[in-house]
Every structure is written in structure tokens, then in C-alpha cells.
Amino acid sequence: xxxxxxxxxxxxxxxxxxxxxxxxxxxxxxxxxxxxxxxxxxxxxxxxxxxxxxxxxxxxxxxxxxxxxxxxxxxxxxxxxxxxxxxxxxxxxxxxxxxxxxxxxxxxxxxxx
Amino acid sequence: xxxxxxxxxxxxxxxxxxxxxxxxxxxxxxxxxxxxxxxxxxxxxxxxxxxxxxxxxxxxxxxxxxxxxxxxxxxxxxxxxxxxxxxxxxxxxxxxxxxxxxxxxxxxxxxxxxxxxxxxxxxxxxxxxxxxxxxxxxxxxxxxxxxxxxxxxxxxxxxxxxxxxxxxxxxxxxxxxxxxxxxxxxxxxxxxxxxxxxxxxxxxxxxxxxxxxxxxxxxxxxxxxxxxxxxxxxxxxxxxxxxxxxxxxxxxxxxxxxxxxxxxxxxxxxxxxxxxxxxxxxxxxxxxxxxxxxxxxxxxxxxxxxxxxxxxxxxxxxxxxxxxxxxxxxxxxxxxxxxxxxxxxxxxxxxxxxxxxxxxxxxxxxxxxxxxxxxxxxxxxxxxxxxxxxxxxxxxxxxxxxxxxxxxxxxxxxxxxxxxxxxxxxxxxxxxxxxxxxxxxxxxxxxxxxxxxxxxxxxxxxxxxxxxxxxxxxxxxxxxxxxxxxxxxxxxxxxxxxxxxxxxxxxxxxxxxxxxxxxxxxxxxxxxxxxxxxxxxxxxxxxxxx
Amino acid sequence: xxxxxxxxxxxxxxxxxxxxxxxxxxxxxxxxxxxxxxxxxxxxxxxxxxxxxxxxxxxxxxxxxxxxxxxxxxxxxxxxxxxxxxxxxxxxxxxxxxxxxxxxxxxxxxxxxxxxxxxxxxxxxxxxxxxxxxxxxxxxxxxxxxxxxxxxxxxxxxxxxxxxxxxxxxxxxxxxxxxxxxxxxxxxxxxxxxxxxxxxxxxxxxxxxxxxxxxxxxxxxxxxxxxxxxxxxx
Numbered sequence: 001x002x003x004x005x006x007x008x009x010x011x012x013x014x015x016x017x018x019x020x021x022x023x024x025x026x027x028x029x030x031x032x033x034x035x036x037x038x039x040x041x042x043x044x045x046x047x048x049x050x051x052x053x054x055x056x057x058x059x060x061x062x063x064x065x066x067x068x069x070x071x072x073x074x075x076x077x078x079x080x081x082x083x084x085x086x087x088x089x090x091x092x093x094x095x096x097x098x099x100x101x102x103x104x105x106x107x108x109x110x111x112x113x
Numbered sequence: 114x115x116x117x118x119x120x121x122x123x124x125x126x127x128x129x130x131x132x133x134x135x136x137x138x139x140x141x142x143x144x145x146x147x148x149x150x151x152x153x154x155x156x157x158x159x160x161x162x163x164x165x166x167x168x169x170x171x172x173x174x175x176x177x178x179x180x181x182x183x184x185x186x187x188x189x190x191x192x193x194x195x196x197x198x199x200x201x202x203x204x205x206x207x208x209x210x211x212x213x214x215x216x217x218x219x220x221x222x223x224x225x226x227x228x229x230x231x232x233x234x235x236x237x238x239x240x241x242x243x244x245x246x247x248x249x250x251x252x253x254x255x256x257x258x259x260x261x262x263x264x265x266x267x268x269x270x271x272x273x274x275x276x277x278x279x280x281x282x283x284x285x286x287x288x289x290x291x292x293x294x295x296x297x298x299x300x301x302x303x304x305x306x307x308x309x310x311x312x313x314x315x316x317x318x319x320x321x322x323x324x325x326x327x328x329x330x331x332x333x334x335x336x337x338x339x340x341x342x343x344x345x346x347x348x349x350x351x352x353x354x355x356x357x358x359x360x361x362x363x364x365x366x367x368x369x370x371x372x373x374x375x376x377x378x379x380x381x382x383x384x385x386x387x388x389x390x391x392x393x394x395x396x397x398x399x400x401x402x403x404x405x406x407x408x409x410x411x412x413x414x415x416x417x418x419x420x421x422x423x424x425x426x427x428x429x430x431x432x433x434x435x436x437x438x439x440x441x442x443x444x445x446x447x448x449x450x451x452x453x454x455x456x457x458x459x460x461x462x463x464x465x466x467x468x469x470x471x472x473x474x475x476x477x478x479x480x481x482x483x484x485x486x487x488x489x490x491x492x493x494x495x496x497x498x499x500x501x502x503x504x505x506x507x508x509x510x511x512x513x514x515x516x517x518x519x520x521x522x523x524x525x526x527x528x529x530x531x532x533x534x535x536x537x538x539x540x541x542x543x544x545x546x547x548x549x550x551x552x553x554x555x556x557x558x559x560x561x562x563x564x565x566x567x568x569x570x571x572x573x574x575x576x577x578x579x580x581x582x583x584x585x586x587x588x589x590x591x592x593x594x595x596x597x598x599x600x601x602x603x604x605x606x607x608x609x610x611x612x613x614x615x616x617x618x619x620x621x622x623x624x625x626x627x628x629x630x631x632x633x634x635x636x637x638x639x640x641x642x643x644x645x646x647x648x649x650x651x652x653x654x655x656x657x658x659x
Numbered sequence: 660x661x662x663x664x665x666x667x668x669x670x671x672x673x674x675x676x677x678x679x680x681x682x683x684x685x686x687x688x689x690x691x692x693x694x695x696x697x698x699x700x701x702x703x704x705x706x707x708x709x710x711x712x713x714x715x716x717x718x719x720x721x722x723x724x725x726x727x728x729x730x731x732x733x734x735x736x737x738x739x740x741x742x743x744x745x746x747x748x749x750x751x752x753x754x755x756x757x758x759x760x761x762x763x764x765x766x767x768x769x770x771x772x773x774x775x776x777x778x779x780x781x782x783x784x785x786x787x788x789x790x791x792x793x794x795x796x797x798x799x800x801x802x803x804x805x806x807x808x809x810x811x812x813x814x815x816x817x818x819x820x821x822x823x824x825x826x827x828x829x830x831x832x833x834x835x836x837x838x839x840x841x842x843x844x845x846x847x848x849x850x851x852x853x854x855x856x857x858x859x860x861x862x863x864x865x866x867x868x869x870x871x872x873x874x875x876x877x878x879x880x881x882x883x884x885x886x887x888x889x890x891x892x893x
Contacts, residue, residue: 008754015747019740022878026736029883041879048875056750056868065302066695073699076330077706079417081713084366087421087433088714220679227679229689295696303689304679333700337707341824348799350820352711357813358722363714367707640681 004061014055021048131534131631146231147634152217153532154238156525159209160601162245165252166200167594169193174556174590180577190573191258192274198261203283204245206517207290207375210382211297211328212241214524215321217532219297221625221632222315224306224641229299237292244286251278260571262372265353265364269345280343287336290378294328297321306624308643312406315623315647316399319406320385323413327374327381330417335371338364362427369420377416380480380512381409383520384451387473390523391455393621394470395462398648401454408447415444425496434493441491448484452477467619468542472523475550476516483511486561504564510557514593519549522600527621529604530614534631537607541599549596555589622648687858694862698869705828705873712821712880715814722811726818727884729796734786735882738779739874745775746871753864756857765847765860772867773840776833783830788823797823822881829877832870839863 025044033040054060059067132149142150173193176184185193216234220227228234251257257279259268268276301322305314341352342364351357353364392399399405421429421437455477464470486508489495499505530536559582564570568579575583617626624641625632680686716723752768788797795803798820804812843863846852852860 005757006750006754008751011747011750011754015743018743018746022736022739022743025879025883026732029732029879037883041883045876045879049872052746052868052872052875056746057865065692069692069695069699073330073702076417076699077702077709080334080367080370080703080706081710083418083421083433083436084363084370084710084714085717086436087366087424087430088360088363089717090430090432091428093430093432225679229679230693231677231679291700295693295700298696299689299693302692303685329696329700330703333704334707337704341708341711344824350798351813351817352820358715358719358817360714360718363711367710370707635678 004058006055006058006061010055014051018048018051021051129629130633131629132634133534133631135634144235146227146235148216148220148228148231148234149532149632149634151234151238152213152215155208155212155216155241156532158238158242158245159205159213162200162204165249166197166205167597169197169200171590171594173197174587176573177575177583178580178587180575180580180583182573185573187573188258189256191260191571192256194571195257195260195279196252199257199279199283200248201513202261202375202379203286204241204248206379206513208241208286208293209379209517209521210386210524211290211293211321211324211378212237214317214386214521214528215293215297215324215382218528218625219300219318219321220304221628221636222318222623223301223304223309224624224637224643225300225304226635226637226640228296229304230296233292234296237289237296240285240289240292244282244284244289247278247282247285251275251282254278262368263339263342264368265342265345265361266355269342269353276346277343280339284336284339284343287332290328291332294325294332297325298329301325306640306643310643312402313643313645313647314406316388316402316405316409317382317385319409320381320388323409324378324381324385326410326413327378327416331371331374331378334367335375338367338371341367362424362429365424365427366420369423370417373420373423374413374416376509376512377412379517381412383476383480383517383524384409384448386520386524386527387455387476388451389621389623390469390473390527391458391477392648392650393527393619394465394467394473395459396465396650397458397462398650399454400457400460401450402647404450405454408450411447412444415440415447419444419491422491422496425493426500438491438493442488445484445488445491448480452481452484466543467526468537468539468546469523469527469619471543471546471550472519472526475546475553476519476523479511479515479519479553483508483515486511498567499564501569502564503560503568503570506570507557507560507564510560515553515557519553522546522549525604526600527619528625529607530618531625531628531630531632533608533611534614534629535607535611536614536618537600537611538603541603545596545599545603548592548599552589552591552593552596556586556593557589559583559585559589622650683856687861690858690862691865694865698865701832701869701873705825708821708825708828709876709880712825715817715821716884719811719814719817722808722814723818724884725808725811726815726822727882729791729794729815729819730822730882731787732882734782735878738782739878741775741779741782742871742874745772745779746868748772748775749864749867753857753860756852756860757854759854762847762850762852765852766844769840769844769847773837773844776837776840780830780833783826791819825877825881829870829873832873836863836867836870839866 021044025041028040028044029037031037053070059070132147142154145151145154172184173190176182176190176193182190184190216228219225254275257272257274257276259272259274259276259279263276263280301314301318344350345352345354351359353359353361355361388399388405419437419441421433422441425434425438486504490499490505490508526537526542563579563582563586566579566582568575614630616629618630619626624637624643627641628636676683676686680689748768748771752765752772755764755768791797792800795801796819798816802816802819804816808815840863843860846859
């Protein structure tokens with residue numbers, strides 16, 4: 001991480017943005033957007049995370065190594081979730097008798113479209 | 114203190130000030146931050162745990178001489194294989210090379226005075242000891258019988274054994290390895306000596322680095338998974354309980370997400386050792402340095418993509434099974450690349466058959482066999498028949514024992530003069546290596562046949578037509594046990610009575626061999642400046658990289 | 660021959676860098692890389708639970724909505740705001756050191772950060788968890804199924820298991836963070852920090868912000884599922 005000097009104003013701006021986004025995500029939860037409620041909530045969460053990581057954690061001014069480390073961590077989390085989901089969500093595709101959870105998996109389509 | 118370059122043996126290791134005699138007293142060992150002393154502390158504790166796991170294995174093999182079971186009730190046999198697995202995996206194989214040879218060598222090989230975080234290094238050892246104590250408690254209080262895989266709902270609901278203690282033991286030991294991996298990554302990135310570029314690093318360090326990446330990314334997942342299962346058991350809540358809508362297969366996903374890369378934690382450092390031994394005892398530069406280095410990283414990455422091959426017959430989706438099967442075939446490729454490169458290094462080399470080299474040659478053959486049998490298991494159709502049988506047991510023992518343990522022994526022998534300042538008796542060492550090789554094959558080759566013929570694993574009794582092969586395996590185990598005891602004896606003997614070793618008894622390349630044996634506490638009086646490629650054995654052309 | 664290693668210039672204790680490092684810069688870089696590496700182990704640690712949560716939520720969406728409605732958005736939102744404020748004050752503590760403000764300023768920001776952290780924990784412990792216990796929705800501690808959940812009851816309990824475990828693990832990390840801040844405050848009081856040396860503040864700040872980020876995800880995933888719209892939503 002460099003000794004780059006971040007002015008206090010930047011921090012205040014980020015702070016206000018974070019509060020605004022928190023209010024936004026709370027407010028949107030009270031509006032019926034169907035499946036997009038989840039999408040919007042996650043997009044806002046990612047935006048908040050980026051603000052914290054880039055400015056409060058100085059990643060905007062950091063070396064490439066730091067970015068590689070963070071991206072690797074997030075990428076590995078994605079591997080774990082996606083390959084596990086690849087199993088959990090496709091079990092019912094093969095109509096084998098007794099396959100676990102065949103009767104319970106219909107709503108996932110709605111949630112994850 | 115002198116930086117002796119000539120090969121003359123020092124009068125005795127006690128007359129020079131080195132890391133072993135710089136300070137005396139138990140506090141100077143238990144509160145040390147010197148990476149070399151911590152490596153020696155690990156060496157002692159890991160050897161002890163190996164004996165604990167080995168006793169469990171001995172009892173199992175005696176029991177299996179008789180188809181009806183010679184020693185135990187089935188419930189007790191279940192505890193035996195569980196204890197053997199947990200202790201050997203988490204308390205021997207995972208830390209073995211990284212915590213002993215890694216801790217000792219990483220700073221020395223890069224030309225640093227210590228690891229980046231010496232106190233965290235000591236903490237790692239204490240965490241390991243704490244975990245080991247919990248495990249010993251679990252064993253002595255009555256054992257655990259879930260298998261080292263701890264599958265729920267048996268482990269979380271139905272087992273009446275000391276699951277919580279065992280799970281705590283593994284959880285705590287997990288943090289030990291996380292901190293070790295973190296230390297290695299930061300050290301290798303930030304503390305290399307001037308001129309020590311990434312591509313001048315000894316390949317042992319590439320392997321340790323790749324292993325550390327797996328430590329960092331995988332171990333936390335098994336930690337949280339075991340914690341979840343423990344909480345389910347403790348508070349009687351449903352997380353993996355089907356009756357409460359939970360999915361036991363989810364546990365397996367999360368467990369194997371770590372535990373498959375864990376097997377690469379166990380073999381990668383061994384491969385790194387072999388990459389040091391083969392050039393030295395062929396007097397030849399390693400063939401294809403870049404390929405070997407990148408294959409270590411490739412193994413670390415791809416290893417995280419294949420875990421579902423442990424779950425082909427659990428009810429996992431066929432489509433997920435297909436993906437995992439293809440990826441499992443892919444992960445064999447970088448390992449094969451290494452075997453090709455070691456073999457090409459041997460070709461036209463000037464080979465000497467010292468004990469470390471005997472272990473290395475044994476590794477190459479046995480690891481290859483174990484690895485090839487993995488392909489049978491990666492293929493969905495054959496795995497249906499072979500899963501849950503002794504074929505699997507033989508497969509992983511060829512890699513873990515024929516591979517990892519032999520590499521560990523080879524590395525211990527190779528760096529023993531550096532660590533202790535003493536030489537061990539050469540004839541006994543070569544003899545023991547041969548005994549280990551013979552004992553190993555007699556123990557585990559019959560198990561391939563048993564598995565192919567259909568004998569299930571983790572069974573306390575078996576049909577009598579399998580008895581001959583079982584007896585052969587048990588006979589082999591006794592020879593293997595003797596093969597392990599012999600080095601234990603002469604290595605300990607050599608610490609007091611062995612002839613003093615010079616700085617570089619093997620004539621090997623590498624910064625660690627530029628220091629006295631044993632090295633001083635600070636490793637190097639002045640940080641060395643590196644100007645040469647690795648493995649520049651005389652007579653081999655050296656390509657200078659920009 | 661002396662029994663202890665012969666002292667040399669290399670062994671002089673340098674107050675600003677440890678002996679294994681060549682200089683202060685290397686120490687700072689190592690410390691920073693070490694903390695980032697530790698944080699990705701935390702990503703995978705929490706990640707295992709997030710993964711399990713994602714699986715179960717996709718399998719039992721309605722039950723998880725029912726569970727989410729047991730939580731009060733106002734507490735979750737307040738706590739989110741509290742943590743965001745604490746991230747600001749933490750950043751300001753580091754900033755103060757960097758520009759050479761007095762130790763009083765640094766300490767003030769650190770103490771406010773700690774107080775905000777304690778507020779978070781107080782709200783969680785009393786207004787949320789304690790009341791959840793009184794309402795019998797703490798699994799393992801007198802959990803009682805409610806009629807309106809119907810056949811979804813086991814998975815509603817599953818949601819609450821995840822709620823307590825995820826927020827509990829997060830709260831544990833906050834407590835550890837407050838402990839670290841206490842140590843930093845003592846160090847600041849002893850004039851350890853200056854515009855030339857504030858690496859411990861920097862590195863601890865990374866940890867604190869990371870704990871904030873975990874909550875940034877926990878809040879919508881636990882409290883805002885399935886919407887809170889009153890128009891007969893699920």
C-alpha cells in the first residue's frame with residue numbers, strides 16, 4: 001500500500017455515499033420488484049463494498065499485488081459457491097427415483113433467473 | 114563466526130556458535146522466534162504424532178489378518194481407522210514438510226534472516242500442539258469413529274464418541290497451517306535477497322508457495338464446516354440434518370472443497386523436495402525449470418476445481434459429476450509434467466545412490482503409480498465400482514506414503530547435516546530406504562487387488578477369500594514399520610555420535626549450503642547477493658534469464 | 660567462546676523495524692500483505708457459511724422469507740449506519756496520524772470507533788438477540804414453531820440458525836476488533852504513532868473495514884429478503 005495521501009473530504013464523501021446506499025437498499029426492499037429485489041440488493045451491496053475497499057482500504061492506491069490477492073479471494077469464493085450450486089440445483093434434472101430433493105426445487109428457478 | 118566455504122568438517126558442532134547452542138534452557142526453546150528452532154520443535158511433535166497414527170495402523174493391520182477380525186469389535190475397529198486417518202492427515206501429512214523443512218529452509222533459501230512474522234510462526238506451533246492435545250484427549254477418552262471425513266448425520270446426531278473434541282482438534286490445527294501459509298507467502302514475496310528473482314528460486318520454494326496458497330484459500334472452509342457440524346451436534350439444531358430440511362451432501366461439498374486441495378497440500382511439498390534431490394544427485398540442472406515451477410501453481414489452482422470426484426456415488430447430480438470428472442483428468446497433467454521433467458533430469462546424469470536419492474527414486478515410481486490409479490477413480494463409470502473399496506485405500510496410500518512420506522524422509526536425510534550439523538550412518542540409511550520400499554509395496558499393492566476384487570474399505574470383517582491378500586498386506590506393514598523405526602534410531606543416534614558435517618556435504622547448490630552446519634541464528638552475516646540461476650551444477654549450461 | 664551470539668550492528672534493536680527486515684519499508688509492505696492475505700482467509704471462512712446460506716435459500720425461498728420477517732429492519736439498518744460511521748472514524752484515525760495530528764486526535768477517533776462498535780454489539784445483544792430469546796426463536800434455546808409457518812417450520816428454524824451463527828461470528832470478529840483498537844489506543848497514548856510510523860493503525864484499519872464489509876452483505880441477505888412490501892408479498 002502506498003503512502004498516498006487521501007484527503008479527509010474523500011472519506012466524508014464516501015461515508016455519505018455509503019449511508020445513502022444503505023437507505024436506498026432499505027427503501028427498495030419495501031417495493032415489489034419480484035426477483036429483482038435480490039438483484040438490486042446485491043448490486044447495492046457490491047457497490048458499498050467497492051467504496052469501502054477502494055477508498056477506506058486504499059485499494060485504489062495500492063500495488064497490483066494487493067489487487068491480485070483480493071481478486072483471488074473473491075474468485076475462489078465464487079468457485080466454491082458456483083460448483084456447489086451446480087450440483088444442488090441440477091439434481092432434479094435427472095429423474096432418478098429417490099434423487100434427493102426432487103420435489104422441492106421448483107422455486108429456485110424464480111429466484112435465480 | 115566464520116563463513117566456512119571449504120568442505121572441511123568443523124571440529125565439532127559445539128565449538129561454533131550456531132542456532133542450536135546459541136542459547137540454552139527450555140525457555141529459550143519454548144519462547145524462541147528463530148524459524149530453525151521452531152522447525153526442530155515441529156520435527157519432534159510431528160514425529161510423535163506419526164507414531165500415534167502408526168500405532169493405529171499397526172493395530173488395524175494385525176486385526177485384519179483374520180477375516181473375522183483378530184483384535185477388535187467392529188465399533189473399536191471404526192475408531193482405529195478414524196484415529197489413523199485424522200492423526201495422519203491433519204497432524205502428520207499436512208504439516209510435515211511445510212512446518213519442518215519449510216520453516217527451516219524458506220528463509221535460508223531466499224537469503225533472509227527469518228520469516229516475515231517470527232512470533233506468528235511460534236504461535237503456529239503452539240496452535241498445532243493445542244490441536245494435538247485435544248486429539249490425544251479424544252483418543253484417550255474413548256476415541257472417535259466417524260472416519261476422518263466426519264460425515265453427518267452420523268457425526269452430528271448419532272455418534273456416541275468424542276466427535277467434538279476431535280473436531281476442535283482439527284479446527285485449531287487448521288489455524289496453525291493457515292498462519293504458516295500466510296507467513297510463507299509474505300516471506301517469499303517480500304524478503305528475497307537482492308538478485309533472487311522468482312525464476313532463480315529453488316523449486317522447493319515454488320512448491321511451498323503453491324502449498325501456502327492452498328493453505329490460505331482452503332483451510333478456512335473446512336474450519337467453518339467442522340464448526341457448523343460441531344454446532345449442530347452441540348445444540349441439536351439442523352444444518353445438515355435431512356429431517357430438518359438440511360442437506361448432508363452440502364457438508365460433503367464444503368468438506369471436500371478443502372480436503373481435496375488438502376491432498377495436494379500433502380504432496381506438493383514432497384514434489385518440491387524431489388525437485389531438489391534429483392538435480393543434486395544427478396549432478397545436473399533440472400530439466401524444464403519453468404515447467405516445473407508453473408506446474409506447481411497449476412496444481413494449486415486446478416486442485417480446487419475437482420472436489421466432487423469424492424462424491425460421485427453420493428447422489429450428487431450427474432451433470433456436476435461430469436464437470437468434476439473432466440476437471441479431475443485435467444489435474445493429472447501438471448503432475449505428469451513434473452514426472453517427465455524429473456526423468457529427463459535423470460537422463461544422462463551422473464547418478465549417485467545416496468539415501469536421499471533412493472527415497473527420491475522410490476517417490477517417482479510410486480507416486481506415478483498412485484497418480485495413474487487416480488485416473489481410474491476420476492472416470493465416473495469405473496469409480497462406481499471402485500469407490501468405497503480398498504482400491505481407493507491403495508491409491509491414496511501410494512501417493513501419501515509411497516510419495517509424500519518417502520519425500521519427507523528423503524528431505525530429512527538430505528538436510529539433516531544442515532539442521533543438526535551431523536552426518537548419519539550412510540549404510541544404515543540406504544538399507545532402511547530399501548526396507549521401506551519393499552515393505553511399502555508388499556503392504557499396499559495387494560490392496561489394489563483387494564479393491565478390484567470388491568473388498569470394501571472401513572470394514573472390520575471380510576469374506577475369507579480375501580484373507581491371503583490381507584495377510585500379505587499385514588506382513589508388508591510389519592516390514593514397513595521396521596523400515597520407519599531404523600531411521601528413527603540412527604538419526605537420533607547421529608545427533609550425539611554422528612561425525613560432524615561440513616557446510617555442504619552433498620555439493621549441492623542453494624543458499625542454505627553456503628552457511629555452516631548448523632547455521633548461526635541469523636543465517637547470514639551479510640545478506641547474500643544472488644547472481645546465478647538455480648541448480649547451476651558444473652558442466653551444465655546455464656541460461657541466464659533477463 | 661561466548662555462549663550468546665556475538666552482537667553486531669545487525670542486532671541493534673531498531674524501534675521502527677524488526678531484525679528480520681532490511682528496512683522500515685519492507686516491514687510495512689510485509690505487514691500490509693500479511694493482513695490482506697489474512698483477510699482473504701476470512702473471506703473463505705465466512706464464505707463457507709455464505710455458500711451454505713445461498714444453497715439453502717435457493718432451495719427454500721419461502722421459508723427464508725418467513726424467517727427474515729422475524730427480524731426487525733430498523734435494528735439492522737441502524738447497525739449498518741453505526742458500522743459505516745465507525746469505518747469513517749477509523750479511516751480518520753489513520754488519516755490523523757498520517758498528517759501528523761496530535762495523539763489526542765488519534766485517540767479520540769479510535770475511542771469513537773470503539774464506542775460505535777460497542778453500540779453495534781449492544782443493539783445486537785439486547786434489542787435483537789435477547790428479544791429473540793424471549794420470543795422463542797433462538798434455535799437450541801427453546802425454539803418454538805409457529806402455526807403460520809406450516810410445513811416450512813423446519814426451514815424457518817434453519818434460517819434462524821444461519822442468522823444467529825452468521826451474525827454471531829461477525830459479532831465475535833467485532834469484539835476482537837475492539838480489542839485490537841484498545842491496544843492501538845494504548846499505543847497511541849504512549850506516543851508510538853507519528854506521520855512517519857503508523858503502520859499498525861493502517862493494518863488494523865484493514866481488518867476493521869473488512870468486518871464492516873461482512874455486515875454490508877449480511878444486512879440485505881438476512882434482513883431484506885423477499886421484500887418487505889406490504890402488498891401481500893410472500
